[in-house]
Amino acid sequence: MEEKVLITGGAGFIGSHLAxxxxxxxxxxxxxxxxxxxxxxxxxxxxxxLHDEVELLIGDVRNPEDVARALEGVSYVFHFASMVGVGQSMYEIREYTDVNNIGTAVLLEALIKNPVKKLVVASSMSIYGEGLYKNPQGKVETVQERPLEQLKAGDWELHDAEGNVLQPVPTPESKTPTLSSVYALSKYDQERLCLMVGRAYNIPTVAMRFFNVYGTRQALSNPYTGVLAIFASRLLNNNAPMIFEDGHQQRDFVHVRDVALACRLAMENDEANGQVFNVGSGNNYTIQEIGQRLATVMDKTNLLPEITGKYRVGDIRHCYADISLASEVLGFHPQVDFNDGLEELANWLEGQIAYDRVSEASAELAARGLTV
Structure with missing residues (x-):
């Protein structure tokens, strides 16, 4: 008999590719x-x-009846249902806490009554805050948030006690979390709750810390989604991508099909149980480079990224993934080349309509004092 898998948030961007x-x-x-x-x-x-063979139940992860119905006859659960977005989380505090934290609690109470073979929860690179750095002597350091005075002066990089600029290095799962937004706090809560309850009730559980996921089916009209989708929305409407700080901040962009692959491997591999894995490409790019490359593949080279020189509360400078643990334990090796992924995204975008809400989202953040 075919085994049934439940994906909460399964009609969304990552969930549908996992399906x-x-x-x-x-x-x-x-x-x-x-x-x-x-x-x-x-x-x-x-x-x-959404694949024709997916059985879609329309319901809310915060509703115990909806969750109980969804779990009937299920062997595995992927918990992807979540409010997403650092900026919005800083003012829709109750909504993010309700969906992400309470929704997870409702699911876990249901799983205690109806245990499954495995639970895989979507976590986020945002829990790290800043990534790892090394000083000029090569010693690896963890860093604190950049002081507001430094940011107001347009000094974006991280420094050691002597004032030397620190160099970013790949961030492993062992880095202590630094939770700099309500979203990051809620994702860490989801991760720890699932691992804790899974251990207590003998439900094998794995947490997957997604880095910047991109690909087809992203919500282009959601101004709080991934940065590539936000840039795409701007470009589709013949507006230049807007970039905070100086555009040199570095991130790891991983294709959504690679994320789906990593998640299936985690579900099928017993050695993964009880562990946390980074899911990234292992590569890093500056945000400015990303904006320029997307404009090029979309044939919008006249719309170069607009560097705002502003800072958004909760943003970090550099963070990209060390994926060696996922490679060793899961046998995870990203398959999609970044250039190929961007070309595929550009082709898909040609048929899409996007409402560019970036300006109004930026105005909302500014009005609340969340940009500097």
Whole structure:
């Protein structure tokens, strides 16, 4: 008999790609999703991109009845349902805490009554805060948030006690979390709750810390989604991408199909149980470079990124993944070349309509004193 897998948030960007990956490997998939307007638009219908074989239950992860119904006959659970976005989390505090923290608690109480073979929870690189750095002598250091006075002066980099600029290095899972936004706090809460309850009730559990995920099906009209989707929305509307600070901040961009692959491997590998894994590409790019490359593949080279020189509360300078643990334990090796991934994204974007809400989101943050 085919085993059934539940994906909470399974009609979304990452969840739908995971569904494709699981169905391709012989699993039956059920998705529980509330089809949030911010992600899916006003119509709130089953997304066209969702695989025909996915059984979609429209419901809320905070509702015990919806969760109990979704868990019937299920062998594995991926918990992806989440409010996403650092900036918005800093003022929609109750909503983020409710969906991310309470929703996870409701799911876990249901799993105590109906245990499954494995629970895999989506965590986030945002929990690290700043990535790891090394000083001019080569010693690795953890750093604190940059002081406000430094940011106001337009000094964006991290410094040691002597004032030397620190160089970023890949960040492993062993780095102590530094939670600099409500979103980051809620993702860490999801991760720890799942691992803690899983251990207590003998439900094998794995946490996957996603870095900057990109690819087709991203919510282009959501101004708090991933940076590549935000840039794409701007470019589709013939607006230049807006970049905070000086554009030289570095991130790790991983294709959504590689994320889906890593998640399936975590589900199928017993050695993964009880562990936390970075899911990234292992490469790093500056945000300015990303904006320029996307403009090029979208044939919008006249729209060069606009460097705002502003700082957004909760943002960090550099963070990119050390994926050696996922490589060793899961056998995870990213498959999608970044250039190929960008080309595929550009081709998909040609048929998309995006409402560019970046300016209004920026105005909202500024009005609340969340940009400097």
């Amino acid at each position: 494709d990956e699981l169905i391709k490997h012989g699993y039956k998939v059920r998705a529980l999703d509330n089809l949030s307007e911010q992600v899916h638009g006003k119509d709130c219908e089953r997304p066209e991109y």
